[in-house]
Amino acid sequence: MYNEDQKIVFRFSPELDNAFLEELYGDDLQQAEMVFESSVQQLRNGQQLTDARFHDGDIPGLKKEIHKMKPVLGYMGMNKIMEEFEAFEQACIQFKSSAEAEDGFYHIKSLTLEAIKRGEKEINRLKQHNTQYL
Amino acid sequence: MKYQSIIVEDLQVAAEFLTRFCEKSGMIDVLHHFLNAEDAMEFLRDNVVDLIFLDVEMPGASGFELLDQLVYTPQVILTTSKTEYAYDAFQYNVTDYLKKPFTYQRFLESVQKVSKKTEQLNGGSEQDHMFIKADGKLIRLHNDDILFIESMGDYVKFITPVKKYITHNTIKNLETKVNPQVFMKVHRSYIVNFTKINDIQENVLFINGNMIPISKTHKSGVMQKINIL
Numbered sequence: 294m295y296n297e298d299q300k301i302v303f304r305f306s307p308e309l310d311n312a313f314l315e316e317l318y319g320d321d322l323q324q325a326e327m328v329f330e331s332s333v334q335q336l337r338n339g340q341q342l343t344d345a346r347f348h349d350g351d352i353p354g355l356k357k358e359i360h361k362m363k364p365v366l367g368y369m370g371m372n373k374i375m376e377e378f379e380a381f382e383q384a385c386i387q388f389k390s391s392a393e394a395e396d397g398f399y400h401i402k403s404l405t406l407e408a409i410k411r412g413e414k415e416i417n418r419l420k421q422h423n424t425q426y427l
Numbered sequence: 428m429k430y431q432s433i434i435v436e437d438l439q440v441a442a443e444f445l446t447r448f449c450e451k452s453g454m455i456d457v458l459h460h461f462l463n464a465e466d467a468m469e470f471l472r473d474n475v476v477d478l479i480f481l482d483v484e485m486p487g488a489s490g491f492e493l494l495d496q497l498v499y500t501p502q503v504i505l506t507t508s509k510t511e512y513a514y515d516a517f518q519y520n521v522t523d524y525l526k527k528p529f530t531y532q533r534f535l536e537s538v539q540k541v542s543k544k545t546e547q548l549n550g551g552s553e554q555d556h557m558f559i560k561a562d563g564k565l566i567r568l569h570n571d572d573i574l575f576i577e578s579m580g581d582y583v584k585f586i587t588p589v590k591k592y593i594t595h596n597t598i599k600n601l602e603t604k605v606n607p608q609v610f611m612k613v614h615r616s617y618i619v620n621f622t623k624i625n626d627i628q629e630n631v632l633f634i635n636g637n638m639i640p641i642s643k644t645h646k647s648g649v650m651q652k653i654n655i656l
Contacts, residue, residue: 316530324447331440360484361438364508367528368440 303422306415309370317368326419332365333412339365340405347391347398355394356385359401369412374404429453429603430541432478434460435467435493436506437485441527445480445506448534455538456603464488468496476501478522478541483507483515494519502541554606559585561592568592570609574623574634576601578616588635613649614642621652 303322305314318325339362346355359382366375381397388394432455436442442460449455458476461467463485471493479501483490490505503521505512506529516524522544523537556569568585577584578598585592602612612618613632617639625633627649630641641649 313530316532317528319531328440328444331443335438335440357484360508364438364441364527367508368444 301422301425303419305370306411306418308411309415310372311370313372314370317370322419322423326416326423328368329412329416329419332369333409333416335365336362336405336409336412340402340409343398343401343405347394350391352385352388352391352394355398356382359385362405366408369408369415371408371411374408377401377404430455430477430502431458431475431603432456432480433458433467433470433476434480435464435485435490436460436480436482437462438482438527441482441506444528445534448531451531452535452538454542464490464493468493471497475499477545478502478504480504480506481521483509483512491515491519502544504537504541557605559592559594559596561585561594566592570606570620571622573610573620575617575619575637575639576605576610586637611645611649611652613645614640616640624653627653 305311314325318328339358343355343358343362346352346358359378363375363378363382366372366378378401381401384397385394388397391398432449434442434445434457436445446457446460449457455478458474459467459470461470465487467479468488479493481490481493481503483505484507490507494503503519505516505521505524506527507524508527510526513524523540525533525537554570556567558565558567560566568587572587574586574588576598577586579593581595581597582593583596583598583601585594598612598616598618601618605618609620609622610618611621619632619634619639623634625635627633627641630643630646632639632641632649
């Protein structure tokens with residue numbers, strides 16, 4: 294990926310799935326910036342909602358929110374985290390109470406925070422790249 | 428042929444991606460994006476589409492519940508983040524199944540499947556006819572029988588050498604349904620069969636003695652399409 298005029302190459306951070314992201318966004322790094330911003334926002338909202346569902350003991354609701362957050366991670370190339378969300382979503386089918394879901398939930402919560410952090414870092418990198426030659 | 432589609436998807440970022448891919452392909456018009464199945468059902472009660480991009484798990488009714496309600500069968504591409512729905516997808520005879528997030532390349536493969544299925548439904552060849560509802564029945568008109576189509580407000584008139592058929596439709600809608608190899612819109616009120624044009628004078632063309640205006644917007648398209656020696 295490069296800026297057409299200046300031939301400045303942009304590489305996504307190594308902790309993200311570069312090959313997939315390059316295929317997904319092509320040279321459209323403006324689009325990538327927009328999607329990352331929107332995705333981080335959705336993760337923040339998702340985090341609040343999963344917190345609420347967990348504390349209400351609403352496991353089906355928690356499962357639904359996890360399901361919705363899962364593809365958002367994919368759009369940011371965080372496939373490993375996405376897989377962990379998928380595993381937790383599956384596990385939620387068996388859980389009958391928040392107590393049973395507790396360990397998994399806190400693990401997912403820390404992964405969400407990590408994903409938001411990585412997403413924010415990438416937004417800054419993309420912004421810097423996209424505005425550098427304006 | 429350009430497919431008229433709707434997107435039923437509660438995840439905004441996924442819908443934005445899909446809309447962008449549809450635009451990029453140049454093959455699919457997105458008429459609407461719905462965040463839930465109920466609103467889409469409401470729309471589909473009064474509107475006909477060729478293709479639905481459908482999420483399965485949404486707030487309220489699921490994608491499959493929407494399919495249960497449909498009284499006709501547009502093509503369906505399921506867009507979901509779960510692979511467990513493959514069996515249901517097969518049962519509902521959907522055209523394809525896209526696991527989110529998916530790339531443009533994967534999206535194009537789906538669109539090719541839609542084209543292939545359309546071709547099969549049309550008899551395996553380039554669309555050479557159409558059915559219109561007129562005189563209380565469905566009438567099969569071969570492309571070659573149609574001279575031109577004229578707008579009459581909410582109705583259109585199909586002109587053939589022997590008869591005129593009036594049917595409830597619009598030029599705008601027909602523009603995307605007719606075979607572009609044969610038909611072309613030359614004015615907001617006219618679609619003509621290109622093979623039937625006798626002559627063109629300035630901003631007017633003639634077909635079997637009928638004078639049809641060519642609008643400024645469509646003039647260059649018409650001139651590009653005709654074979655001037």
